[in-house]
């Protein structure tokens with residue numbers, strides 16, 4: 001029994017119990033299911049989607065603190081709630097804010113990835129992370145955790161790319177990625193239908209209307225980034241489908257893994273170059 005258990009694994013694609021020596025999964029046909037590239041910490045999955053969601057929130061908070069510490073004397077300590085504890089523009093530029101200034105003048109294309117992890121003030125990060133936490137859990141339930149990572153990462157990149165095309169000079173924030181999650185939920189609610197689908201669709205549409213009004217009233221909101229993120233989420237939802245139609249598989253895990261590795265590399269590069277510039281620049 002013990003021997004048998006040690007030589008069994010869960011297929012990284014269909015999650016069925018199979019022998020480690022199988023050249024192909026007998027259930028779904030995945031080749032070499034025991035190879036490291038297909039069966040590792042990432043593809044074996046998270047016991048609880050909260051683990052990854054918390055890690056993403058922690059990265060955002062860590063970068064926010066670093067952006068304040070990088071240039072402490074220039075960080076705003078004004079008591080105005082919208083600018084309280086705001087990092088300086090220089091810190092944000094160094095850490096990878098995006099827009100026409102960083103991309104056209106400094107050829108920093110990688111900022112399309114890093115900008116989604118930077119925030120301009122304590123309220124900015126608080127509202128974005130509260131929305132992210134709630135929507136990420138909903139998306140993980142209906143699409144699975146890995147597709148959530150794809151909507152969040154690609155929604156953010158595409159949203160910032162759209163705002164770059166529209167000529168926005170300098171922009172940051174997790175809201176383009178959060179809008180990717182919003183778009184995926186809009187598609188899900190509309191496509192699934194039924195009482196649950198319709199209710200969800202209505203609820204999420206309410207968020208979109210709120211975002212739109214908020215974007216018109218408050219200056220400095222990147223409406224292009226929001227719109228691009230929502231559109232990207234809808235299209236990706238349509239392309240990747242949700243759990244009820246297509247269970248999460250090895251392809252989703254691989255694509256999400258590539259997004260995670262790319263994001264971590266870009267953030268490590270942003271932090272390294274920003275700290276070196278502050279110390280020696």
Ligand SMILES: [Zn+2]
Nearest residue numbers: 011014025028
């Ligand atoms: Zn399988």
